[in-house]
Amino acid sequence: MPPLRPAEWFAVCSGDSGLTKSGTGLSRIDGPALKAMLAAAADWISQNAGAIDAINVFPVPDGDTGSNMSATLRSAADAAAGADGGAASVLAAAAKGALLGARGNSGVILSQILDGLAAGAGQAETLDGRALARCLLQADTAARLSVTEPKEGTILTVLTDAAAAAEEATANSSSVVEVLEAGTLAARASVARTPELLPILRQAGVVDSGGLGLSIILDGCLAKISNTSSAVLRVPVELENRANQQSLSVVCDVPAGNSSLGYCTEFIIEGESLRRDPLRDELRRLGDSVLVVGQERLLRVHLHTADPGAALSLGLRHGALSRIKVDNLEDQRRALGGEAAPSVAVGASVVAVAAGEGFGSLLAGYGAIVVDGGQTQNPSTAEILAAIDHAPGKAVFVLPNNPNILATATQAARLARNETLVIPTTSIPQGIAAVLAFNPARSIEENTSAMEQAASAVRTAEITRAARDISIGGVDAVRGQPIAIVDDELALAADSPEAAAVAAAGLIAEGGEIATLYYGLGVTSERAEGCAALIRTQYPNLEVESVGGGHPHYDYILSIE
Numbered sequence: 001m002p003p004l005r006p007a008e009w010f011a012v013c014s015g016d017s018g019l020t021k022s023g024t025g026l027s028r029i030d031g032p033a034l035k036a037m038l039a040a041a042a043d044w045i046s047q048n049a050g051a052i053d054a055i056n057v058f059p060v061p062d063g064d065t066g067s068n069m070s071a072t073l074r075s076a077a078d079a080a081a082g083a084d085g086g087a088a089s090v091l092a093a094a095a096k097g098a099l100l101g102a103r104g105n106s107g108v109i110l111s112q113i114l115d116g117l118a119a120g121a122g123q124a125e126t127l128d129g130r131a132l133a134r135c136l137l138q139a140d141t142a143a144r145l146s147v148t149e150p151k152e153g154t155i156l157t158v159l160t161d162a163a164a165a166a167e168e169a170t171a172n173s174s175s176v177v178e179v180l181e182a183g184t185l186a187a188r189a190s191v192a193r194t195p196e197l198l199p200i201l202r203q204a205g206v207v208d209s210g211g212l213g214l215s216i217i218l219d220g221c222l223a224k225i226s227n228t229s230s231a232v233l234r235v236p237v238e239l240e241n242r243a244n245q246q247s248l249s250v251v252c253d254v255p256a257g258n259s260s261l262g263y264c265t266e267f268i269i270e271g272e273s274l275r276r277d278p279l280r281d282e283l284r285r286l287g288d289s290v291l292v293v294g295q296e297r298l299l300r301v302h303l304h305t306a307d308p309g310a311a312l313s314l315g316l317r318h319g320a321l322s323r324i325k326v327d328n329l330e331d332q333r334r335a336l337g338g339e340a341a342p343s344v345a346v347g348a349s350v351v352a353v354a355a356g357e358g359f360g361s362l363l364a365g366y367g368a369i370v371v372d373g374g375q376t377q378n379p380s381t382a383e384i385l386a387a388i389d390h391a392p393g394k395a396v397f398v399l400p401n402n403p404n405i406l407a408t409a410t411q412a413a414r415l416a417r418n419e420t421l422v423i424p425t426t427s428i429p430q431g432i433a434a435v436l437a438f439n440p441a442r443s444i445e446e447n448t449s450a451m452e453q454a455a456s457a458v459r460t461a462e463i464t465r466a467a468r469d470i471s472i473g474g475v476d477a478v479r480g481q482p483i484a485i486v487d488d489e490l491a492l493a494a495d496s497p498e499a500a501a502v503a504a505a506g507l508i509a510e511g512g513e514i515a516t517l518y519y520g521l522g523v524t525s526e527r528a529e530g531c532a533a534l535i536r537t538q539y540p541n542l543e544v545e546s547v548g549g550g551h552p553h554y555d556y557i558l559s560i561e
Contacts, residue, residue, distance in 0.1 A: 026177045026225060028126040031090040035080050037221040038094055042077040044220030045213060046070045052213050054468070055206040064404070065209040068104030068378055073217060075101020075380070076114055086125030091118040091135075096270055096298055099411070100382040106210045107378070108407035109143055109155055113214075116142030118297065123272070129179030130170045136163035136183060153197030155210035161190035162218065177226050184222045187215040204472050265308040265326050266417065269299045271319020279318055286311050298415075348395035348440050348447065351387045352431050353379060353405050356520065356551035359428050366435045368399070378405050384412035388420050395419040395444050397451060401431035403488060419444070423451045426488060427462070428549070429516065429559030430455040459512070461486045461504035463497050463556040482555070497523075497555035498531040505535050505542070505558060512560035515542045518549035519556055531556065 029037070045052075045066065052066025079097025083090045095118040098111035120138030124131055140163040144150050165186030169179045191211045195202040265287075269279075276299060287305030299319075305311050308326045315321050352368040354360045355377065360370045371387050373379035388396050396418045400409040403426045413420035421444065425431040437454035438447055462485040466477040470490075477483050477493035484491045484504035491507055494500035505515065515535060519528035525548065532546040535558075542560070549557060 027175055028128045029087065029132075029176050029225065030126045031083070031086045033225060034087050034090045034094075034127075035077075035083070037224045038073070038077040038080050038090075040224035041217045041220035042070070042073045044223070045073055045216050048216050052209050052216070055209050055212070064104060064378060065106045066213055068107040068404075069110055069210070069213040069217070071103045071380065072098050072101055072107035072110050076111075087127045088118070088121040088124050091121045092270065092297065094118070099298060099415075100380070100385070102381045102408055102411060104378040104404045105407040106155065106213060108381075108411050109146060109210065110214075110217075111381075111411070112142045112146040113139045113159065115297070116140070127176060129166075129174045129176045132176050132179050133163070133166040133170050133183075136166050139163065151198065153194040153201060154208050155214050157194065157197060158187050158190040158208070158211035158214050162187040162214075177222070180218070180222050181226065184215070184218040187211075187218050191215050200472070204470065262306045263304065263308045263326050265301075265303055265305055265311050267301050267312065267315055267324045268322045269301060269315050269319040270297065270322065272297065274299050274318060279314075282314055283311060286314065348393040348397060348438075348444065349391040350397045350399065350435050350438055351384065351391055352399040352435060353384070353401050353409070354428055354431070356549050358518070358548040358550035360550075362432060362547070362549075363428075363435060366432070367438075368435050373405065378402070378408060381408050381412045381415070384409055385415055388412060388416040388418055391418065393418075393440065395421065397434075397438065397447065398422045399425045399431040399434055401425045401428045421448055423448070423455060425455045427458070427460040427557070427559070428551070429460050429518070429557060430458045433458045433559075433561060458559050458561045459487060459508035461491070461501070461508055461558040462554050463500045463504065463558070464554045465497075466493070498527075498534060501531050501556045501558055502534050502538055505539060505560065508558075508560045509539050509542060512542060515539075515544040515558065515560045517544060517546045517556055517558050518551070519546060520549055520551040520554045523555055528556070
């Protein structure tokens with residue numbers, strides 16, 4: 001199938017949506033209505049996640065925008081379902097669920113959209129059209145603030161256009177359905193225009209996948225409270241089987257041995273206009289090892305105290321409590337023979353994300369706590385947070401090892417009770433270099449500098465197969481053809497994975513001395529060694545080693561440093 005022209009993509013994706021002006025006069029929505037809308041939207045994007053995944057710009061089998069947005073919204077809808085009260089309470093619960101369940105960059109942005117919606121709702125029991133428009137405008141502001149370098153032609157543009165259209169609609173109607181309808185229709189039109197704003201989309205012949213996901217969410221919400229209906233996205237693609245995420249095994253947290261207080265107490269506070277510094281000062285009167293982190297509406301608390309009940313009572317005066325955890329420090333010390341492990345009292349540790357048994361074993365062997373995840377199975381904020389919170393030491397370094405996990409790792413770091421720093425590694429070879437440069441005896445500043453420097457010295461080429469026909473950046477490939485992604489850019493197509501690896505080595509070999517060829521599932525060690533021999537022959541100045549990575553979707557990952 002030849003690449004579609006940009007203008008055709010949205011027509012193919014949308015199908016016969018039936019999204020026309022309904023003229024309904026429903027004026028307000030309450031908490032139960034919002035729960036139903038979120039559940040419907042979660043179901044709707046789940047049905048369409050595969051089609052959204054299919055339109056990632058690069059034709060690799062790891063486009064997971066739809067899957068990440070679906071998982072994030074499902075966490076939000078599940079949290080909202082258990083909330084009592086009106087519209088504001090439901091949106092606050094949804095925002096919290098999304099915050100902890102966010103996966104990938106698109107999921108993190110979606111969590112901030114929901115946080116903005118909740119902020120816009122204030123204390124309202126119900127929302128009319130004007131209030132809904134106000135929530136969308138607040139969501140637009142929150143989403144843009146969450147992105148370091150906002151780009152137009154993305155989900156941000158689609159949200160801005162939807163919010164502006166909803167606000168404009170309030171001039172003629174206060175109906176919540178008519179205002180949402182205006183925003184939804186504007187979102188669809190905005191998605192169709194994304195290739196005009198981002199040249200890379202136009203060249204690849206696709207619309208922005210995150211923007212499309214947002215329009216599907218709005219579509220699902222609207223369909224639930226009106227008489228409109230939609231068709232499942234019709235994109236011809238064979239979906240990859242998703243591997244079930246493995247349960248996370250982490251080292252148990254043991255508190256510092258010099259604390260004389262009896263209970264390690266943790267909880268999350270949810271409320272309005274929460275203030276970290278005053279709460280931290282109050283908690284310090286009750287104990288030590290006090291940490292208070294998070295956002296205005298959601299704070300995570302940790303302290304060691306002789307009276308956990310007093311700490312919980314104090315927390316209740318500020319907001320609603322959840323995820324309460326109280327552990328007896330003496331019991332933990334006795335379990336360790338009376339003393340805490342030295343590495344817990346001082347030093348730091350590393351949390352690394354990795355997919356593939358080989359990569360996981362490598363990183364674990366170097367001392368990292370490994371979170372299972374990577375291409376097509378990005379871990380959630382909560383999963384990374386669990387590893388951070390249970391990591392020993394005063395500080396934790398997180399290695400996301402994938403550009404689409406960086407935002408999730410950053411969000412987890414903001415919520416963590418440990419001092420947490422994210423080293424922005426975008427590939428597993430960069431992560432391996434960073435963990436090798438890590439020394440728990442060094443200061444945080446020294447480790448940060450050493451790990452970032454080590455990671456930046458690594459260049460990476462990923463050899464996979466085109467998930468669809470593509471013509472981008474002067475590279476043409478047909479579906480199933482081996483291709484190379486070099487430093488996150490489509491670089492070349494070849495007749496075999498081995499030919500792609502050898503050609504890619506030529507693009508990154510200059511100035512390098514050591515090359516490591518990690519081979520994935522389905523590639524034998526003999527075949528990998530043959531590929532390594534070809535690279536040695538072509539580039540005799542390189543010292544080349546082949547190592548089993550066990551990673552899915554990629555025949556080879558080549559690193560040179």
